[in-house]
Amino acid sequence: MAASLRRQEVLWEIMANTYSPNLCADGFINLGIAENGLMQAELLAHIKKKFDPQRTALSYGEGPNGSARLRAAVASFINSIFSPFTPVDASHISVSNGVTGSIERCAFELGDPGDAFLLGRPYYGAFPAELGDRAQIRTIPVSFGEVDPFGLAAVSIYESSIIDAHARSQRVRALLLCNPHNPLGRCYAKEVLTALMRLCHKYQIHLVVDEVYALSTFRNPENRQAVPFTSTLTIDTTGIIDPALLHVFWGMSKDFGCNGLRIGCVISQANRALIAALDAHAPYCYPAAFLDYIACTVLEDHEFVTAYIIENRRRLGENYAIIATFLNKFAIPFFRGTNAGLFVWANLGAAWSRRRQDKTRYHLGGTCNGIKCLKEKLTVDSEELQRDLDVNMEVQRRLLAEKVYIIDGDELGSEVPGWFRIVFAQPKDILEKGLNRIASAFDM
Template sequence: MLSTRGASWAKISFNHGYQNSYDPVSNPNGVWLVQDDLAQFINTHCQFDKICCTYGEGFTGTIRLRNATAKHLNAHFKPAQSIDPEQITYAAGVTGLNEVCALVTCNPYSNDSILLGRPIYGSFSKDLTMRTGVTLEYVDVGDTDQFSVDCVAAYEAGFEAAKARGINIRALLICNPHNPLGQCYPRETLIGLMRLCASKGIHIISDEIYALSVYKWDDDNRPSEKFTSIREIDPTGIIDPRQVHVLYGMSKDFGACGMRLGCIISQNTEFTNATRAICRFSSPSQFAMEIAAKILEDQEYVTGLLEKSHRLLLHGRLVAEDLLAKANISFHKKGNAGFFLWLDLAPYLPLDETNGDAWAAERLLSKRFTAAGVIMATGEAYSAANPGRFRLIFSLREYAVREGRVFWDNDLGDVVLRVDLPGRRW
């Protein structure tokens, strides 16, 4: 009864309905989630005009919101050339804009592909391919530091290997700050990647949705990484600025994924026009844009919110690290951005139950987590090179993190952690 593509889409998982929010009293078996500060600001400051009940100014972001966003980005991203509101296009979340990037840079069903490093944000595999006819080409940097300038050679090798197989790489997509490793790309690495894209004639797309969720270590023995936006680098003599695009949104730095607002920033007029034409299929709510504009216009509030967020993120990270260390569970210790830790649970994979198939063992362990009320993204979902990796969210209040203590149960032969759903925070 369905088309071939419809039948294939029907097999893809999605979130729908009640998400089992954690409460220590009323629902100790669920997952905790609340955004008190943001909700208070919205309820205090927002009285909507009847214009919000109409199509307003169309499908791509109100003038007021784009002006507020440009001022926000110019203040916090420190771009080499000021970001103009006309460079900004809004849609109902960055998810839709990920797809748009694939649609406007790649030809469908023609071996066109987007290059990514591994591991990387798991939903790219759906966002970029599900409706686009585009493939993804993953690069494994091996023992090379994924964030050092040495990684550029690995990306070039990946590009050439794909080319030899008849794959046309049309864009490089990076997460900066990185999801799931929580690190920031240094300036010299970004320049190296920009030069690579210039030499290959491809776009570079920088997902900077965690840009302002970078906290500082309070330990002198643990140097803090600094976020550098790709727009902070003067492209003169490096790359045509029309090949450089940035993704940003309200869901992470502001804990407002329910607002469904994301934007792409580009100095490429043709790219922007194509994006805006497609965004009629994922236009943002006039109410959401009104709320976001009020938030971004109040930079005093934004500064205070981000300062509090950084304090809580640092505290949550330290609590989670302490609990993991006591349980002798290894994790990626570098980085100071985002809401997550990249765990190595390879020693706990039930290999004897899967005839030694490590990826099957990872899937089995994930099913056991889910049965225990635990949701963690798997290494397989994040295109990890080796099985046994899981992404742990630590952006919870301390009582929830401690309730989610990690322990080894010899009777069950399983690891049980209570964690937040991916993308959720206070």
């Protein structure tokens, strides 16, 4: 708990001192928070162009469940862009002030304190808190080892986790999936989603899918056979899963680059009781009427949305190429095949360990001898090697010293140390400055 609080304190400090060439030139480059800064100028221009709020935007609006207009706009947007098998109706949607609130509300309603959700590793670091802090839902991290977490073989590992939990009298209420995946940046194939649906139906647990990065896909020349995004809403569930067990999260924060526009929702097409229960929580996660209005002006403009998605995907692809080139240049291992999301999963720990070994070889080489060489070696051992028992902490220390912030794998349920999630969806000048600071942190 203390470590978690300390990390939060560091994050708040970084957010309050984020780099800006004009306002905070000596601030931190933030490549840790999953925020898309590539299209914010275009979104702001559109909002300003359409901006004509009525007095109701300054009131409580139509109540804590969001306006009828907003629910209709979300339904129309999902039907137009996602092409669900069964068209989404406004009555299938429960709105909240962001996907975080939607996930927590589902935790309250789908389980009781002490129940558990399955969560494949690595995972979005806030999931355990969103499930557990107040709803007291436990998280069962699922490790895959050498098995592809996006392949059919992963389904049997999830099943083993369910069986093991039952053997120790732990009730499992749901499997929580992030598709596209955060932090791995890949999508689940339709056949894998279908197999997971069958698994959930077999054990009568809910399949809850966070699709907040649904439209943030891009072309990766290194992976021309990349699995495209498939929404679970597009799959005919007949004979596969009781549709009352299937629920989807979506919000505007990631796909539209507006983390501060707190609009998220749960879509549950065959569980009216769940929607009613979620709406009962609405006073505690009320979407502001002003933001409700802004969201409507964006989602209702299908021409703007279509153009926005196309350009956003193009820019994501360009920025991915920049960071992939950087990682390849310095031989930093990373999870290849990424074609979605705002980030890459990179093994900075391996890069640091390799650099540390290079330094050790230098100090043990023929350029020094006797007491001087031994003294230099002991200095390296005591001040770097000994302190580097936790590679993640050492790497993070060096990054923060260069004023660049990245989230380490400890916060994201990584199975092995050394892995970090690097967000690349920032303006190119900021991204390149951040990558230069990473290089400086490793003396590369």
